[in-house]
Amino acid sequence: MRMRGGRITRIAMPIKALAQRFAFALLLALSLALLAMSRADFVWAERARVAIIDVAEPLLAALSRPTQLARSAMRSFEEMMHLQEENQRLRQDNQRLQHWQQVALRLEQDNALLRRLLQVNTDPQMAFVTARVVSEPAGAFVRTVLVNAGQRDGLKRGDAVTADLGFVGRVIEAGQRAARVLLVTDLNSRIPVMVGTARSRGILAGDNGPTPRVEYLPGSAQVSVGDRVVTSGDGGLLPPGLAIGEVASVSDNIVRVRPLVDLARIEWVQVVRYEQPQPNLSPSKFLGPR
Amino acid sequence: MVVESAKLWQVRLLGLTPAALSLVAVLLAAVPFGLPFFGPVVPGFAVMSVFYWSIFRPELMPGWAAFILGLVQDALTGVPFGATSIILVLVQGICLSQRKVFVGKSFAIGWWGFVLMAGGAAAVSWAIASLYALHLYDPRPVVVQFVLTVSIYPAVAWFFGRIEIAVLRRAG
Numbered sequence: 001m002r003m004r005g006g007r008i009t010r011i012a013m014p015i016k017a018l019a020q021r022f023a024f025a026l027l028l029a030l031s032l033a034l035l036a037m038s039r040a041d042f043v044w045a046e047r048a049r050v051a052i053i054d055v056a057e058p059l060l061a062a063l064s065r066p067t068q069l070a071r072s073a074m075r076s077f078e079e080m081m082h083l084q085e086e087n088q089r090l091r092q093d094n095q096r097l098q099h100w101q102q103v104a105l106r107l108e109q110d111n112a113l114l115r116r117l118l119q120v121n122t123d124p125q126m127a128f129v130t131a132r133v134v135s136e137p138a139g140a141f142v143r144t145v146l147v148n149a150g151q152r153d154g155l156k157r158g159d160a161v162t163a164d165l166g167f168v169g170r171v172i173e174a175g176q177r178a179a180r181v182l183l184v185t186d187l188n189s190r191i192p193v194m195v196g197t198a199r200s201r202g203i204l205a206g207d208n209g210p211t212p213r214v215e216y217l218p219g220s221a222q223v224s225v226g227d228r229v230v231t232s233g234d235g236g237l238l239p240p241g242l243a244i245g246e247v248a249s250v251s252d253n254i255v256r257v258r259p260l261v262d263l264a265r266i267e268w269v270q271v272v273r274y275e276q277p278q279p280n281l282s283p284s285k286f287l288g289p290r
Numbered sequence: 291m292v293v294e295s296a297k298l299w300q301v302r303l304l305g306l307t308p309a310a311l312s313l314v315a316v317l318l319a320a321v322p323f324g325l326p327f328f329g330p331v332v333p334g335f336a337v338m339s340v341f342y343w344s345i346f347r348p349e350l351m352p353g354w355a356a357f358i359l360g361l362v363q364d365a366l367t368g369v370p371f372g373a374t375s376i377i378l379v380l381v382q383g384i385c386l387s388q389r390k391v392f393v394g395k396s397f398a399i400g401w402w403g404f405v406l407m408a409g410g411a412a413a414v415s416w417a418i419a420s421l422y423a424l425h426l427y428d429p430r431p432v433v434v435q436f437v438l439t440v441s442i443y444p445a446v447a448w449f450f451g452r453i454e455i456a457v458l459r460r461a462g
Binding site: 020023024027028030031032033034035037038039045048049052053056059060063064067068133134135136137139140141142144145146180187188208209267 | 317318320321322323330331332352353354356357360361362364365366367368369370371372373375376379380382383386415416418419422423425427428431432435
């Protein structure tokens with residue numbers, strides 16, 4: 001018996017090793033093939049990814065609950081420490097904002113009047129979906145987050161995403177219950193923007209660093225540190241006028257922008273469901289009576 | 291007979307522990323901790339898990355498990371499909387062929403082996419990402435990630451060791 005067992009082992013061992021080597025080569029080839037197909041934007045590669053994030057979303061949401069509790073506890077502690085300063089700051093803010101409210105009301109009236117005079121109707125149709133961030137921008141090569149809202153909440157690829165103060169990125173993959181957001185800092189992010197009061201047009205390009213840069217600004221553009229950077233809406237994919245950040249530095253024609261939102265610590269986002277306004281171009285209005 | 295088949299199922303279920311732990315590791319790496327600067331350098335838990343189990347319980351960490359873990363990590367972190375699979379399949383394959391060097395040796399030798407393996411994995415992942423995007427990525431986050439990963443490894447290996455004794459040895 002023992003002899004036979006030994007012989008079987010002697011024969012089986014090399015076969016097992018061979019099978020292992022074969023499996024190893026096969027899996028490696030399969031991974032490489034997948035990578036090549038992702039590069040070529042195969043549709044089903046994206047479908048498979050989306051299916052995985054849909055399944056993982058409840059798990060991630062459950063796992064992120066304790067860390068979220070810890071974060072909110074830490075934040076309340078920080079707030080307690082600075083209660084008095086905060087109070088004073090809020091009083092000042094309040095005064096300033098009341099002044100701005102008066103200005104805004106007046107401008108709103110003016111605006112409505114002028115719009116009526118010109119008969120323009122270009123207000124974009126915007127609706128918001130609020131979602132929680134369930135995965136961190138993990139890894140050295142990408143700056144993306146997963147949020148717990150998807151197609152069943154009306155999200156689609158290309159939607160703009162904002163977080164309390166400003167624009168943070170765009171939806172690049174939308175599953176049924178989860179979606180991936182490409183942050184403005186990612187290497188692959190390109191957002192049409194306007195800079196400063198002169199509204200110089202450019203493209204905000206991420207480079208995985210904390211401060212993306214504005215490219216393709218016209219040579220004549222006057223840009224200085226502190227200028228506001230907002231989405232321009234060029235190309236019609238994103239609503240215009242969403243605040244992104246401020247110019248952080250200008251040197252050797254390289255304009256860098258500091259986002260308004262701390263992208264490493266986003267907890268909630270609002271996804272903007274934007275319908276491109278239909279231009280009101282009936283010829284009679286523009287050409288007048290013939 | 292019934293008792294025997296129940297026992298068999300129990301053993302099979304417990305045998306899934308390494309793969310399940312690795313899956314949890316992949317999920318944990320994606321959970322938002324809200325710590326600034328942590329996201330880009332979050333340690334490679336998946337590499338630790340695949341390394342440990344391929345050496346100490348190779349039959350419970352087959353190549354296809356490493357492959358699937360890689361796909362899940364790719365989907366969750368948003369890197370191109372297959373990028374992490376290549377890394378984990380390589381780690382599993384190399385560990386399997388070199389496991390005799392590590393089994394029954396001191397922990398320091400295992401740790402040294404992990405340093406080499408994680409270093410190789412970091413370099414390969416950087417090369418794949420750079421080739422894929424046709425862009426030379428800043429290698430600093432990868433280096434920091436590597437240092438964090440190898441410094442945490444002893445704690446994770448200790449934890450896996452406890453699991454192995456408590457769950458897997460009992461199951462036989």
